[in-house]
Amino acid sequence: MFFRSIRFRLTSWYALTLAAVLAASSLFWYIALSRNLEKHIDERLLDVAKVVERSHLKEHRDLSLPQACNDLDKYILDHNWAGYAQVRNSLGNIICNINSVEGKPLPLGKSALLKITKMLHHFETVRNLDSYPLRLLSYPIVHDGRLERIIQIAESYEQAEHTLSDLKIVFLMLSPFAFIALTGCGWFLANRALTPIVNITETARKITAEKLDARLPVHEPQDELANLSNTINSMLARLEDSFNRIKQFSGDASHELRTPLAILKGETEVSLRWAKTEEELKQTLESNLEEINLMGRILEDLLELAKSEAGELHLDFEEFSLSDLLQDIYIHAKTLAEPRQHLIKLRLQVDSEIHIWGDQIQLYRxxxxxINNxxxxTQPEGTIEITLSVDDETAIVSVKDSGVGISKEHLANIYDRFYRVDAARNRQDGGxxxxxxxxKAIVDAHGGRIDVxxxxxxxxxxxxSLPLKRETLKKS
Ligand SMILES: Nc1ncnc2c1ncn2[C@@H]1O[C@H](COP(=O)(O)OP(=O)(O)OP(=O)(O)O)[C@@H](O)[C@H]1O
Ligand SMILES: [Mg+2]
Known part of the structure; x- marks a missing residue:
């Protein structure tokens, strides 16, 4: 688990990259320094060669040979230059040498000779002459287009090698420290960056169906992790809301079913024990049937609502005449209202037949x-008025009654399941x-709205209000 953790992998990648960067930069600085040192030695050798060429050898061209070498020697001493020098004649024979390496002459290799014949100077590194490599310059002295002398000047790499090996030691000593210290910093930073995730994980572990009110900590600043926490928190809020609704729903459903069941049970027990005549038994059965019908209705309605919440409410959309539908409802309502002697009115405030796109059966329901409500x-002999009008792209149907009304505090809840303003009164009415x-579910499924x-x-x-496409408005 530890080796698979993001913290470990992050730090490992960081350490690997760091090691590569450290190695590359050390190598780069080592090479750059060694090039620079070589360049300095080369420049110094060339300077010496040029000065010697200009101020000594040229003047002593005709003088005796030892004199020429003496002057070169003097120059070297004057300039406190710890190098080796050698003069060869145009044939390559050594005329003199100063500070020779343990009596050995400075070599004149093939490539140097090739350059010299082209009147060009040549730098090379000679390795087998001394314990340290030598940087050797072979320099032609040309007069009147003729090669007269070859000056060979060499300087030991000893100093440069010391500098480079010092640098190598510094790198080798410091790099592990730097690596360990920076990897430690990397581990610390990875830890710090992942702490919010650890907190989120711990809190998330505690969240269960029974404890959905817990929320993930949201860290400052508002970075990606804070965004993640906020998103998960809003998801939890939605889940909690759904869970609460399901809880409420199942609680209400069982509560509502328990009452008719209790009545059924009670009446059946009583009649089993006491009913003597067929008439009494029939009465019990009739009453039981009423309760069974009520339970059936509740279950059907619940199923319908559950389907609509799951988005599975089956709607058969078709274009139909809303005006005709309201006419049918009006006739139906008149029959229903007869026992209470209400006056039902239908007012179609449109000058054309209104067609809408919807599920006729569901909208009828x-x-x-x-209207049933x-x-x-509404007290007997009340008035119920159904009105149809059109506003822009919307068909508006209002149902106005002269009934008992609903007080403000109840208005917000009337669309809730099992909500009844007066439970006692409505049970009597079978509500x-x-x-x-x-x-509400049917109106929503039609993209409409309901106001009260x-x-x-x-x-x-x-x-x-139901959306109405203008092209579905047909002239009658
Ligand atoms: N036109 C109305 N006038 C007064 N109160 C109303 C009216 N319509 C609804 N209500 C109130 O709103 C409550 C919820 O209505 P709803 O139609 O959901 O349930 P119900 O009529 O009691 O039962 P059901 O319709 O399921 O048989 C009712 O119990 C009633 O108190
Ligand atoms: Mg009702």
């Missing part, structure tokens, strides 16, 4: 639910509190 929650939830306006003891108006 939706309007009937609202109006019938239920389960699911009607408006289904209404209500005054207690005056009445309630539900307004349903």
């Amino acid at each position: 939706m309007f009937l639910n609202i 109006s019938i239920k929650y 389960t509190g699911l009607g408006l939830s289904i209404v 306006d209500s005054v207690v003891e005056k009445g309630t108006t539900f307004t349903i």
Whole structure:
């Protein structure tokens, strides 16, 4: 686990890169310094050669040979230059040498000779003459286009080698320290950067279905990890909301089913024990059937709502006449309202037949639910008015009743499942509190909206707006 951790891998990559960079930079500086040292030696050798050429050998061209070498020797002494020098004649024979390396002459190799014959100077590194390599310059002295002398000047690499080996020691000693220190820093930084992830992981581990209210810590500054925490937190909030709704839903569902079940059980037990006549048994069965029907309705409605929440509400979209649908509903509503002797009105405030794109059966069910409520929650001999109008691209249907109304504090909840303003009153009417939830689900599935306006003891108006494509508006 440790070796697979991001911290370890991050630090390892960092250490590897660091080692490569350290090695490359050390090599670079070593080569650069050695080149530089070589360049300096070469420049010095060339300077000496030029001065010797100019001020001595040329003047002593005709003088006796030892004199020429004496002057070269004097020059070297005057300039405190710790090098080797040698003069050869144009045939390559040694005329004299100063500070020779243990009596050995400075060599004149093939490549040097080739350059000299072209009247060019030549630098080379001679390795087998001394314990340290020598940098050797072979320099032609030319007079009137003729090669007269070859000066060979050499300087030991000893000093340069010392400098380079010092540098090597510094690199070799410091690099491991630098590597260890920087890798430690890398480990520390990786730790620091990953601490928020550790905290997130620990908090996330504690989050269970029962403890969905926990939230991940959001670190400052608002970086990528803070963004991640915020995103996960909002996901948790949505999950918590869904979980709570599911809990509420199953609690409500079992509660609602328990009442008719208890009634069923009670009545059946009583009649088993006490019913003597066929008539009494029939009465119990009739009452039981009512409860069974109610349970069936609750289950059907719940199933419908569950489907709509899961986005599985099956809708058969087609173009149909909303005006005709409302006419049918109007006729149906009149029949339903008969026992309570309500006055049902239908006002089509449009000068053409309105066609919309939707599921006719579901919309019929939706309007009937609202009208049913109006019938239920309006005192006998009340008025229920259904109005159709069109505003821009929207068909607006309102259902206005002169009923008991809904007080403000209840208005916000009426679309909640099983919500009933007055539970006692509605149980008597057979209401389960699911009607408006289904209404809202159907309106939402049609891309519409539902609004409610209500005054207690005056009445309630539900307004349903459904999107209407202009081309579906047909002239009658
Ligand atoms: N037109 C209305 N006038 C007064 N109160 C209303 C009206 N429509 C709805 N309500 C109130 O809103 C509550 C929720 O209505 P909803 O239709 O969801 O449930 P229900 O009618 O009680 O039961 P169901 O429709 O499932 O048989 C009702 O219980 C009622 O108190
Ligand atoms: Mg209802």
